[in-house]
Amino acid sequence: MFDPMLQTAYRVQIPNTFTHSRLVKHKAGPSVAPATFAIEGDLAESWSQPNETTYIFKLRRGVRWHPKPPVNGRELTADDVRYTIERFLTVKGNPMSYMLSSVDRVEAVDRYTVKFIMKEPFSWLLDVLANPMAVAIVARECVEKFGDLRKSDAMVGTGPWMLEHYRPNVGLTFIRNPHYFVPGLPYIDRIEYLVDEDNASRMAAFLAGKYDLGWEFPGSINRTDWVQIKETLKQKRPNLRTAEFPSNVETHISMRTDQPPFKDVRVRQAVSLAIDRQGMIDTSFEGAGNLNAAVPAGLVDWALPISQMGDSAKYFRHDPAEARRLLAAAGYPNGFAASLCFTTYGSTLLSDNAQLVLKDLKTIGITTKLDQREYGAFIASCYFGKFDSMTFGPQTPFLDPDNFLFGMHYPGEAKNQSHVDDPIVTDMLIRQRRIFDVAKRREVIHDLQRYLARQQYYVQLPSGIYVSSCRRGSTS
Template sequence: MCITYNPTLFIHKGGRMRNYTDRQKQRFPLTRRQFLQAAPALTGLTLASFASLQAPTALWAAETPTPGGTLRHIGPQQPMFDIHATVSYATQLVNSLVLGKLVRFAMGPGVDPADFTLEPDLAERWETSPDGLTHTFYLRRGVRWEDRPPVNGRELVADDVKYSFERALAMSGYARLLGKIEKIETPDRYTVRIHHAEPFAPFRHNLAEVWTSIVAHEVEEKYGDFKSADAVRGIGPFMLQKYEPGVKSTFVKNPNYWRKGLPYLDSIEWIYLKDKGTILSLFRAGKVDIPYYDARIGRADVPSFRQTNPNYHIVFWPWLAVRTLAFRLDKKGAPWTDVRVRRAMSMAIDRKRWVEALLEGEGWTDPGPVPAPMKEWKLPTDQLGPGKKYLEYNPKEAKRLLAEAGYPNGFKAKVTNFPGYGPEYVEDLQLLVRYLKDIGIELEIVNEEYGKYISGSFLGKYEDMTWGPSSVFTEVDSYLYFFFKSGEKANRSHVNDPKLDELVLAQRRTLDKAKRKEIIDEIQRYAAEQVYYIYTPYPKNIAAWPPWVKGYWPKNSFDRGTQLQRVWIDQSAR
């Protein structure tokens, strides 16, 4: 069976949208599943080529938003609502609709999904001392919490920020992304002053992340924590009206929201539906508006979807998360503690063929440790030095390295993963397993449910290896510190390398961007040699939404509150 590609898609590249059409029906000779079965032996595949055109002006047309309506949005079920008690992306997504932050990222139509320009949010302005040690934020006056107990519409004050940051420092798995904070002062009701023990380059940027959201102390005093739906009280564009576990959460417009006239939507139904086939059917029929938390649809579904829903927007866009195979490097005597074995495993993967054939060219062969879309920080593959060769496909050399390390016949191991991310993630892991089997390494896939995965494998608690996507970080430091800093929970490979520790900490303390870039380049070269993680090829994301959803645009962020507050429904087009 062959798939005939004849789609008309809107393609995002470099902050712009492009429309491309396969004018001549080109044929791609293998289905994804057939590719998985034949991957190591594939040669000479012919890929579809597309003509690049300008995006239709209708997508960019200035239209007057019409308030009202309900957005039906598919989203993952959060393990809890406490923003500081879990690193779950699902918890961040729902909280972003309700909570607020000091600053936010620019987002919306026309803004590059990888543009992280900071904009004022709860803080209307800020200052940083010349030595980079003191950050002062000036809060907006008259900003009020939602008008429900126990906050009862009271005004946001500096003590709320102090309380939230101290709680995050004590509890959050991301606390290290705030740097070494010595003290937090509130000289008056609307001023917060944060003092660092040493310069921390990523600090202000990281304040736009959802996990730094401001919460109210009265809520914890009443409920003991923020884990339950009853404890969801915020200052953002929406309020949680009703939580139906396993079904949906309903959010309604917050009449107290400080941005007058926003949000445009009356409500959002955040629907906890997992079955991809059911979701796609409902999306085709117009029964849901956004098919996943980032509007993602499967790559294999695009051609048929374009035929059944020709007026829907379909966008390829650069996604920042990376996918890695991590190792228990602290497991004494395990084969992968030998760098020759890790290098062999890396050389067993035909990354170029993976991207060309499985991803139709829409992806990156070298996505880590710095994600490819982070162009200002990413070191090109040809500049990686000696480590470059370990990204090249060379199964013969891989087998030689295995034999040299004492494993001429390979070995067996277990690899955990969460299959609920979607069928394409599952297929990627299966392809990785096939490549490794080709050099004698047999991996047994162990599927885990999300709760166990996010609190276990995702934080380095597994037997042999684990595979899956990272969280989405918007500052380069997060892809270095969490992956390589010894002792960090998110250091899934249990890397303990004094040289890397020194380099990772040095780039954090360096405020001069050019000098910081030199350090980050050195980290990338060294990481390529050591192969503490295997970064598998990474696809561009595909987002889709119907023509009646206006003002929507993908973003590398879990901040759905900022993204959706300007979205509106054109009822005439529904």
């Protein structure tokens, strides 16, 4: 379950962020504005790029693995980084290997120096290496002892906390790593990471002070729940701190665009026009939300606002009459039957929105059966494009646009749920990866978002403005 290279699910990746480090990371803290992703060193104390296809990283000295078998606190070296990247690229079943597909090889120049040699220019390398949902540095000994990193005993890293206990379907306990390489950190000695799938139970526990963070991803509270409890919280938990910021989670309807009826762009456009996005914002997000295109609005430096989509903007409006006209023109005047693969992710918000999607589709004649699956079964099938008709759910909350674009649209990629194979899209995906000039890269990504808005390979739905909440003093 816990192998970060065999799972894309945030339920696996987030626990690994407690225990593992990366070469570089995104800056965080009270001085960092939400939705900004500057990069700083983590295991690397410095790096350089002598040319477009070479990166050299200098590692911190004296970084030690957790004092647990099979590594027993030995020093981290350049060979560990080399091994990690090689495993990331070659281990069978890694749905995120595309992130580093431009890497030709990694060399351990000496004990504390790592060199990346690229097959071609790749402007997103540092962002990928900083990604909290991907390239955690792992120990060869753990893989050799356990066969892979699925078992909790293999969850051994160099991060600020160590896994003490794992109780299936109950939770995980992390304790402070006394040998963490950043002096004075972490501040928190113990973390209880609990499983609670019942929303009423979670809300009651939060009101009672059992939880220090909001119970939804990422430490947030659904706004529909927030409006119910915020006044009570002022009385019961006056030291609670809150922050609001746009979501970087992009939720969408995927379709089998490689076969009828969704192979026809008019059908896909009809599905988009059927969805009442503003109604969803008003109902599910209490009026506080954003419209999303292919890059979620939370990535403010890269997302193209709908108002700048030109003629493509019309596909984000709610127009059931035009949707029915498009269906008729595509040969479906009476609509058709479909299915929608779905899992709740433990979120009442996602469940509510799934019902709104079914209702909206029915208004244009698409009678849709909800195919609800257990989380693990959903990830193993529908998340990776193995479904009959449509799938509804969120994409991994990445912090760069390439991961919302390349993995979901490049032919043959595991996370290309809609089976997109469009030469125009493929060309733009490759071109933007090779451009280091940020302004020029942004132009290509904006053009790509306009094109994707016309094609509607994925029907993107709105996202909320997060209400993130934590107990004052709960900092790492």
